[in-house]
Amino acid sequence: MMDDEELAKVVRDVVLSKLQEKQAQDALSASPEDTSPEGTIPRHTYAEAGNPPLIVAANWKMHMDKRSTTEFAQAFDPPARDDLGVVICPPYYLLSLLKDALGDKPVAVGAQNMHPEPKGPFTGELSPLMLADAGCSHVILGHSERRKNFGETSEKINPKVAAALGAGLAPILCVGETLDQREDGATMRVVTNQLTLSLNRISINEVRPLIIAYEPMWAIGTGRNATPEQAQEVHAHIREVLKQLYSYNVARDTRILYGGSVKPDNAGDLAIQPDVDGFLVGGASLKPDSFTEIIRNALRALEKDGSQG
Numbered sequence: 001m002m003d004d005e006e007l008a009k010v011v012r013d014v015v016l017s018k019l020q021e022k023q024a025q026d027a028l029s030a031s032p033e034d035t036s037p038e039g040t041i042p043r044h045t046y047a048e049a050g051n052p053p054l055i056v057a058a059n060w061k062m063h064m065d066k067r068s069t070t071e072f073a074q075a076f077d078p079p080a081r082d083d084l085g086v087v088i089c090p091p092y093y094l095l096s097l098l099k100d101a102l103g104d105k106p107v108a109v110g111a112q113n114m115h116p117e118p119k120g121p122f123t124g125e126l127s128p129l130m131l132a133d134a135g136c137s138h139v140i141l142g143h144s145e146r147r148k149n150f151g152e153t154s155e156k157i158n159p160k161v162a163a164a165l166g167a168g169l170a171p172i173l174c175v176g177e178t179l180d181q182r183e184d185g186a187t188m189r190v191v192t193n194q195l196t197l198s199l200n201r202i203s204i205n206e207v208r209p210l211i212i213a214y215e216p217m218w219a220i221g222t223g224r225n226a227t228p229e230q231a232q233e234v235h236a237h238i239r240e241v242l243k244q245l246y247s248y249n250v251a252r253d254t255r256i257l258y259g260g261s262v263k264p265d266n267a268g269d270l271a272i273q274p275d276v277d278g279f280l281v282g283g284a285s286l287k288p289d290s291f292t293e294i295i296r297n298a299l300r301a302l303e304k305d306g307s308q309g
Helices: 004-027 066-075 092-102 128-133 144-149 154-166 179-183 187-198 228-245 248-253 264-271 288-305
Strands: 054-059 084-089 108-111 138-141 170-175 211-214 255-258 278-281
Touching: 054 138, 054 211, 054 255, 054 288, 066 092, 066 288, 084 138, 084 288, 092 108, 128 154, 138 154, 154 170, 154 187, 170 187, 179 187, 187 228, 211 228, 228 248, 228 255, 228 264, 264 278, 264 288, 278 288
Parallel strands: 054 084, 054 278, 084 108, 108 138, 138 170, 170 211, 211 255, 255 278
Antiparallel strands: none
């Protein structure tokens, strides 16, 4: 009888094989630029990607109220730049208020979760169509707190990713390992499994708006963060997995954010890593000053490093 690890490997290999077979068929109808050159993936050409090089997303979790949200929106003044995308994901009931309070500031609004069905008898849930109607452009899916506290598996997250894409939302798909898994040397296996299952049956022609957030579970709200080198190692692995699942260009152009105790003093060192395209920020995003400082420190570091060319 196979043990749990052997069984997981068999399941993963079967799913990956089927997904690659399906997506290989989709690739036949894709443009010639989606071929996959040999070798490593260089830092993507931003002009070709068509997306901001740096994306900084705020996850307010179950924090803030109407007053603090209005005050935040009035004080928050991010730079308006073509090479920057800012997203704030507040609690559901603050979505419309935040969007209105931000006015014409260059900030997108997103949600923290959603149900995959467009409508139906699902008490307490919100559909992707409802989020789009509320002005959302993004939605966080598979956050580690939902995986841990609500039993969300990658198999359950998969139809949410598909539904978000179908509704014109950009999913921010979260992946990451526990401390035990990292110490056991299983980080890459866990992340590969999460990506493969969460993106099952999503074709190369559908996946383009996807954003991925690597958030090691041991660094969420703990004050402990992955080193820049640890983050880069996993981000580079994620990009290689995307190359295998889809294509060279999809791997190159997909934005991969780091989440896990991001603060103003570590934003710069993280931002200059070749495969770190921005951040998913928790507690430090609740104050306009600290959130703005994260953005500015990241931009300054990139400009100094020359990575945005």
